[in-house]
Amino acid sequence: MRASRAVRDIGSRDDLDVLLRRFYEAAFADPLIGPFFTEIAGTDLDAHLPRITDFWERALFRAAEYRRDAFAPHAALHSARPLTAAHFGRWVQLWHATVDGLHQGPVAERAKAQGERIALAMLRRLGGRDASTDAPEGVGGSGGFVPLAALRLRSVA
Template structure:
């Protein structure tokens, strides 16, 4: 059937798809973001920022973050919040480092790659990296390590994801 995707497992344990299509709109973003944040919330490195420090309610968070990504990828006007403020509050409570942002980028890339291929998927990954680097610089200063080396982003090839719950 057209649009149907067959899930298979890749070597990283993330469900992959055969002939994945590009991110098509808000519905695709909602699925992508739920998958991503489900992983992020349970990640040993960054999960505590969502669950313990911020006490984030995933169901309340998803519509707002979907608005953000819909604006970033499709140029809609649906998001009008300050995306930096919550991250500054987290950083004040428990400092965020390049390793935290690097892990976020790893999970983001793996989730996008597991579900989508195409120009918007590539733009989503590039935009995620730009946002992570910009936030890290604003939080930790312009000299913060943001790529490679000690304390910098970890290469995606080093990533091993758990299989999501069925």
């Protein structure tokens, strides 16, 4: 019988660093979204990680300074190769899986919800649609982005 490890909430910048490193390692390896990081952007994880950790520390704890334009790099990627609803949907799936694999609690839930909001906002802005629009093109369609919070997931016994 395996002993289960205690899973705790995201509580510090160090937790975010571990979470984000694991997430980006999975994202880089993913066949759908990995090429955006590895081939198009040529992302250096060690250089990128402190900035993205600042972003999430600010988003979740209001503790870090983050004064960059998070949209600009995504717009540049979109110009090189269009980012679609399927790309953002996969990002959300990987984000949820990574958060759930390491943490549970109110901050972890907030991180997942914030990730969904960010993905949907980016998708809307890249598609040229107003953020107040109910459904950007591709949402809910074949292969499109469906926020995971909108799905009822059931485990099969």
